[in-house]
Amino acid sequence: MSFKDRWRPLAKDGLLAVAMAVLLSFIVSIGTRHAGVPDYAAVLAGSLALAAWRRGPLVALAVSTACMLVLAVRVEPGPAAAYPVMVSVFAAARAGHRVAAALASAVYLGTDLALNLPDIDGSVRELQDTTLLIGWFVAAKVAGTVTRHRQAYLEEAERRAAEAERTREEASRRRASEERLRIARELHDSLTHSISVIKVQAGVAVHLARKRGEEVPPALLAIQEASGDATRELRATLEVLRDAGRPDAEAAASGLDRLDDLVERARSAGLPVEVTIRGTRRPLPTEVDRAAYRIVQESLTNVSRHAGGAAAAVRVDYADRELIVQVDDDGTAxxxxxxxxxxxxxxxxxxxxxxxxxxxxxxxxxxxxxxxxELPLEALPAVREQEPA
Known part of the structure; x- marks a missing residue:
């Protein structure tokens, strides 16, 4: 919640209290001729107590009722003296203090009735005013109760909406987990078998060639090594899919610590590769380390596929706040x-x-x-836009 949102209700309550003080002071000044400093002090205190009707409804109820009773006993200003008390009754009922609201209403109305009954000439008019006040007090209490129930209904609706959203999120995570398990099973049943067959067949071919005293073709050795690495990475990927919630689930994934092996495989496959490392090699965040490795891997794969006979240059810069990975080739693009x-x-x-x-x-x-x-080594407040390709 912002500063403006926090202070807006306080400003409204203060404005209400000031307006009530001005109104009652005007009524007392024109309606009675014997009002003194204590009377205006009671008006001021009873009205300003309304500034706390949200945060301290019982305090506002007690202060406004006491002050307005003092004012009613001293100068008899009429029904206007009940205004702060009615607002406080509404606030108390809204906060759930129904007994306190009823008690304050009974005390004020009883006192007002007792003060007006001895006046025989104006008893009918005074009784009418008291009856009117009773209706106002009942309306204030009913309005406070209705407001409380409405607020409780809105809070319950918000709670149910939040619960429904949480349930949807849990269902979504459960479906995602089930989908990851399904993909893991499919990968295990299809790719693992195929890669294992390639690895076994390459190993057998290498063994037979060496047994016969023949030179093992470099491409065959590259196939054997690549199939072994593919098996290892596939197992790491399956582990990630099966246990994505574990913090170290992706610890076995490849990073720049395996860059030399990646480059050697590319060279054994016939791709000339030069590697340049700038800066001091140091541990990197897991995501950055894995992304850098995959970018070099995919780039070298693309050079082998599309650049036919080209050479590649890999450069890795360890800067203070970012890691720069660059792969250039001299192909025909x-x-x-x-x-x-x-x-x-x-x-x-x-x-x-x-x-x-x-x-x-x-x-x-x-x-x-x-x-x-260019991969940042620190979390950024917002994702930077990519440069157009």
């Missing part, structure tokens, strides 16, 4: 005909956007393609 973004590039953009970073992926003016990601 044309700046005038940029490639259509595929799933891999879209995935990189999503990773960078989640971290509040920036990604630039486009052909280079001198030829080839560049991918540059």
């Amino acid at each position: 044309d700046p005038d005909a940029p490639p259509v973004p595929g799933t891999g590039l879209l995935g990189m953009r999503e990773r960078v956007a989640e971290l509040g970073g920036r990604l630039r992926a486009e052909p280079r003016p001198e030829g080839g393609f560049t991918v540059r990601a």
Whole structure:
């Protein structure tokens, strides 16, 4: 709640108290000739007590009733003296103090009736005024009770709405968890078997080649190593899907600590790769570390697929507040005909956007393609916009 929202009710209550004090002072000044300082003091105290009708309804009720009784006994200002008491009765009933509201009403009305009955000439008129006051007091108490019930109804409706929203969120999380388990089962039943077969067959081929004394082809060794890494990463992914709520669920995922293995696999597959590290290598936030690794991995994969015979240069800059990852190749990409973004590039953009970073992926003016990601190492207040590709 803002400062303005907190002080707005206080300002309204203060304005009500001041208006009531001005009104009663005017009525007392023109209606009675013997009003003195104590009478105006009673008017002021009884009216200003209304400033606390929200936060202290019983205090406002007691002070206004006592002060208005003093005023009624001393100068008999008429029904106007009951105005602060009626407001306080409404406030007490609204707060649930029905007995106190009824007691204050009975005391004030009884005193007013006792003061007016001895006046034989004006008894009928005074009794009419007292009857009118009784109706006003009853209306004030009923209005306070109705307001209380309405407020309780609104609070109950809000509570039920919040409970329904919480239930929907829990149902949504449960459906998401069930979907993750289903995906994990599908991946395990399909990819794990296929990758395991590839790994076993590559291992058998390597074993037979060495047994016969033949040179093992580098591509075969790369397949064997890549299948092993794929199995490890798939197991880590399945663990994440099955237990996403555990804090260290993604601890086994790849990061820049496996950059050397990634580069060696690319080289064994025939892709020349140079790596440049700037700054001091240090532990990174898990999300940043994983995103950087995936960006390099996807970039090298794209170079192998689309840049045919090109060489790649990987640069990692450890800055104070961000990590910069850049992969350049000297392929045949044309700046005038940029490639259509595929799933891999879209995935990189999503990773960078989640971290509040920036990604630039486009052909280079001198030829080839560049991918540059700037990943903040600290939480940002808002996600920065990505540069257009």
